[in-house]
Amino acid sequence: MALFDLPESELRTYTGSGMEPIDFDEFWHRTFSEARVFDWSPVATAVNTDLKSVDVYDVRFPGFGGQPIAAWLRVPRGSSGPLPTVVEFIGYGGGRGYPEESLLWASSGFAHFQMDTRGQGSVWSIGDTGDDGPTGPAHPGVMTRGILDREDYYYRRLIVDAVRAVDAARTLPQVDASRLSVVGFSQGGGLALAVAGLVPDIAAVAALVPFLCDFPRAVRITDQEPYAEIARFLKVHREQATTVMDTVSNFDSVFFARRAAAPLYISTGLMDVTCPPSTVYAAFNSYASLDKRIQVWPFNGHEGGGMSDWRNAVSHVSSHVGLSNARALGLRQHQ
Numbered sequence: 001m002a003l004f005d006l007p008e009s010e011l012r013t014y015t016g017s018g019m020e021p022i023d024f025d026e027f028w029h030r031t032f033s034e035a036r037v038f039d040w041s042p043v044a045t046a047v048n049t050d051l052k053s054v055d056v057y058d059v060r061f062p063g064f065g066g067q068p069i070a071a072w073l074r075v076p077r078g079s080s081g082p083l084p085t086v087v088e089f090i091g092y093g094g095g096r097g098y099p100e101e102s103l104l105w106a107s108s109g110f111a112h113f114q115m116d117t118r119g120q121g122s123v124w125s126i127g128d129t130g131d132d133g134p135t136g137p138a139h140p141g142v143m144t145r146g147i148l149d150r151e152d153y154y155y156r157r158l159i160v161d162a163v164r165a166v167d168a169a170r171t172l173p174q175v176d177a178s179r180l181s182v183v184g185f186s187q188g189g190g191l192a193l194a195v196a197g198l199v200p201d202i203a204a205v206a207a208l209v210p211f212l213c214d215f216p217r218a219v220r221i222t223d224q225e226p227y228a229e230i231a232r233f234l235k236v237h238r239e240q241a242t243t244v245m246d247t248v249s250n251f252d253s254v255f256f257a258r259r260a261a262a263p264l265y266i267s268t269g270l271m272d273v274t275c276p277p278s279t280v281y282a283a284f285n286s287y288a289s290l291d292k293r294i295q296v297w298p299f300n301g302h303e304g305g306g307m308s309d310w311r312n313a314v315s316h317v318s319s320h321v322g323l324s325n326a327r328a329l330g331l332r333q334h335q
Contacts, residue, residue, distance in 0.1 A: 003270055005221070005278045008296075016214045016254040016282035018245075027150070027250055028198060035160045038066025042168040044073060047099045053077050054106045056099040061168030063118065063129075063161035070116040070128040071165060072096055074106035075174050082176035083111040084203075084321035087169050087195075089162055089188035090117050092211060092226050095127020108314050109323055111176075113169040117187075118161060119145075119154070133157050137237065143229035147247050148240060155212070155251040162191045163198050179203050179321040181262075183313055186275060186302065187211045187226075189266070190253045193283055196264070197256030204320040206265045206313035207283070209272060209304040213257075214279040215248040224273045254279075257287040264292035265316035267309050269300035 006014060021027065042061035049056055055077050063069035075083060086105045090096065096116040105112035119142055121127015131142075134152045138144045146152030162182075170177035181204040182192040190212030196205045211226070218227045230248070234241050249255070264287055268280035277296075284294045295312060297305045305312070317323075 004273065005270070005276050008270070011277060011281040013285065014278050014281050015285045016252075016279075017217045018214060018249050018252050018254060020252075020255045020258075021246075021249050024250065024255055031156065031160060032163065032198070035064055035164065036167075038062045040066070042171055044172060049099050051077075051100060051103075054103055058099075059113070059168065059172075061164060063164050064157035065132060067118070067132050068129075069118065069161050069165070070096060071168070072099055072102075072112070072114045073169075073172060073174065074099075074103065074112040074114070076106055076109060079174070083109070083174055084179035084317075084323050085111040085113060085169055085175045085181070086317060087113045087115065087165050087180060087182050089115055089165075089182070089184035089191035089195075090120075090125070091184070091186035091188050093120055093123030094125040095121020095129070097125040101125070104310060104314065108318070110317075111169075111172075111174045113165065113172075113175070115162065115165040118158060131157065137233075139229045139233040141226055141229045143226045144233040144244075147230070147233065147244050150247045150250045153247055153251065159191065159194050159198075159251065162195050166195060166199055166202075181205065181317045181321065183207075183317065185209065185304075185309075193253040193260065194251075194256040196260035196262050197253075197258065200261065202260075202262040204265075204317045205260065205262045206316055208267050208309045208313065209269060209275050209302055210253060210266065210280055210283060211275050212251065212253045213275070214254050214282040215252050216245060217282070218276060218279045221278075222273050222276055227274075254282045254286050257283045260287055261289050263316070263320050264289060265295070265313055266292070267295040267297065267304050267312070269297045269302060269304050271299060271301045272304070274302035
C-alpha cells in the first residue's frame with residue numbers, strides 16, 4: 001500500500017475532525033458511578049501449565065453491569081512482593097487466548113494482567129467472555145452494536161471493562177498498584193488511551209497503531225474493517241448518520257487523550273489503511289502530557305513495527321516504573 005493519508009508535515013499538527021460532546025465528562029462520571037455499584041472482589045485461580053518460568057492465574061472480575069470478565073494474570077515464577085504491572089487490552093476480534101501465550105511482559109519482570117474482550121475472541125485468538133449488552137440493528141462485528149444510543153453502544157461496555165480491569169488488578173497481591181501501566185495494539189491501543197484519560201494515576205501508556213481514534217475521519221477515508229462496518233451500516237440507515245456520529249463521539253480516544261497525564265509511547269504505520277496515520281496523530285497531538293513520543297514506521301501498515309514496537313513498549317514502560325532490567329531497546333522519538 002502506498003502513502004494515502006495527509007503529508008507528514010500536516011500530520012504533525014493534525015488534531016482530529018470530531019466535535020467533543022459538551023457533557024463528555026459528565027457522561028463518563030455517571031457511567032462509572034453506575035458501574036462501580038457492582039463491586040465484588042476479583043477471583044484468581046492458579047492454572048496448571050507446562051511453563052517453567054511463568055505462573056498463570058485465571059481471573060474473573062466485575063465489568064460493565066457486574067458481568068464477570070475473564071483475564072489472565074501472568075507473573076515471573078519465584079517472584080516475591082508486588083511487581084510493576086502491565087494491564088493489556090487486545091486487538092479487534094481477539095480474545096485473551098491461551099494461558100501459555102503472550103509471555104513477553106512476564107518474561108520481562110512484570111505482572112501481566114491481560115483482559116479478555118467481551119463478545120469477541122473468535123477471529124484470531126480465543127475469548128471466554130460474552131456480551132450481555134442490548135440488541136438492535138447492527139452490521140456484523142461489534143462496531144455498530146447499539147450505535148443508535150450512547151447508553152447502549154458496545155464500546156461503553158468495553159471501556160468500562162477496561163477501567164474495571166485496572167481496578168481489579170490493583171487489588172491482587174502480585175500487583176504494585178502504584179506502578180501500573182496500560183498497553184495495547186490496535187483496539188487495545190485505543191482502549192489504553194481511553195483508560196489513560198479516565199484513570200489519573202497510570203504510570204505509563206503504550207498504544208501501538210491505536211484504533212478508535214478520530215471516528216469521523218477514519219470512517220470516511222478507509223474502506224477497511226473495522227471502520228467499514230460503520231460506513232456499511234450507514235449505507236442502509238442513511239437517515240441515522242448524525243445520530244451515529246453523535247454516539248461515537250463519546251468513545252473517541254482523541255478526547256480521552258486530551259485528559260491523559262501518563263507518559264506515552266504511541267506508534268503508527270504511514271501505510272496503515274486500517275487505522276490511518278492521521279487518526280493516530282490526532283490522538284498523539286491531542287495528548288495532554290508533554291511526556292509523549294511517537295514512533296513512525298514509514299513503510300509499514302497495520303502491523304506497525306512488529307516486534308520492534310513491542311520492544312520499544314517494554315523499554316518505555318520499564319523506564320517509567322524503575323524496573324531494574326530496563327534496557328535501551330532503540331526507542332526513537334519522531335522529529
